Amino acid sequence: MSDHAADEATETFLAHRNLLFTVAYEMLGSAADAEDVLQETWLRWVRADLARVRDRRAYLIRITTRQSLNRLRSMRSRKEAYVGPWLPEPLLTAPDVAEDVELAESMSMALMLVLETLSPTERAVFVLHEAFDVGYDEIAAAVGKSPAAVRQIAYRARRHVDARRPREAVSSGETRAVLESFRNALESGDLRGLLDVLAPDVVLVSDGGGIRQAAPRPVVSAGKVARFIVGGIGKNEVSLTGEPIVVNGGPALLIRVDGEIDGVVTIRVEDARITGLYYVRNPEKLRPWTREDLDPAVRPVSR
Known part of the structure; x- marks a missing residue:
């Protein structure tokens, strides 16, 4: 060349x-x-x-x-x-990513967990067509299928995802407000405050990767999730704080325990309550935050 x-x-x-x-x-x-x-x-x-x-x-x-x-x-x-539940690696993104609603939703922790339930080809077709508006002919060339087959795969994948995604899109402003209420209750260990912000059927998924302690399986229901969170704080007698950040295009919290970075929390919101809590504690997925010589880099993402 x-x-x-x-x-x-x-x-x-x-x-x-x-x-x-x-x-x-x-x-x-x-x-x-x-x-x-x-x-x-x-x-x-x-x-x-x-x-x-x-x-x-x-x-x-x-x-x-x-x-x-x-x-x-x-x-x-x-x-x-993998030991315990697996969560995607959180990406620190610029706040303006949230302005591209489709991109922010496609990168959200909640939707990416749904994508994990698709086959590799279904996931590729869905991501390319739905998130990046790539035509069926181009996708067919990329995945080694005919355009007709790609259309069928796209239809099947979309039905699967639509059945599991939130019924209505939630603005980043509403998510921030709910997250702030959660943060206040979290930092104060307020059980009542947590119950007020959690949906009755909320699901907490924590990812420690077998390196850090985490729930071995998802915790379901507001009462169990609230007690799990408050019980952990009280038992260890630690100081816990949440720093607002933007992860995967949406509001999130960087959690510190006694001043040390412990993990990243993202949420899924429906009807002004949290229906999904995703807590990444695996240090291998937190390297941009835990390296002493480097501030976490904002990922430049685009469609």
């Missing part, structure tokens, strides 16, 4: 890098794996004959999708051996 062609390839890749990262992350739920996919995409991209590539964006998405599918299938064994 000539120097001019190499410069052109680099410029094109960098122009689409944020998009490619977002595609890979939404398919994998892991920023570390998404970065690995981008490296693999780059190695294949620089070997491509750019003169024969009609749509460079589509071509890059195709490479990224194929590499993500390969990695997604290989991740199955890792997840099967």
Whole structure:
């Protein structure tokens, strides 16, 4: 490849890098794996004959999708051996990501957990079509299926996801208000306050990865979740604080125990109450926050 062609390839890749990262992350739920996919995409991209590539964006998405599918299938064994519930790696994102409602929803912890129940191909088709508005012909080329088959897969995946997603979209402002009430009750150990902000059928999922203590299975119902939270604070006699941050395009809390980073909490809200609590404590998923020499980097994501 000539120097001019190499410069052109680099410029094109960098122009689409944020998009490619977002595609890979939404398919994998892991920023570390998404970065690995981008490296693999780059190695294949620089070997491509750019003169024969009609749509460079589509071509890059195709490479990224194929590499993500390969990695997604290989991740199955890792997840099967995972200790306790698995949650996606939280991404610190800029507040303005929430303004792109579709992108913010597609990256939300709640929806990404639903995507975990899809097959790898269903997930790829859903993410590409619903989150990034990629056409069926382009998706077909990326996943190795016919356009007709992709349409059927997209329909099946959409029905599956729609049956499990919140009935109505909730604004980031409403989520922030509910999260602030939760934060106040959390910091004060107020059982009554927690019960007021939790939906009766709320589900708490905590991810310690076998490294940090976490509930071995989801905790269900407001009473059990509230007692689980307050009991943990009282038993250990610790000082617990929650710092408002934006994770995966939505309001979240960075939890500190006695001043040390303990985890990241995101929530799902319906009818002004919390129906889902997602607490990531696995330190391997919190490296951007726990490295002493580096503040957590805001992930530039795009559609």
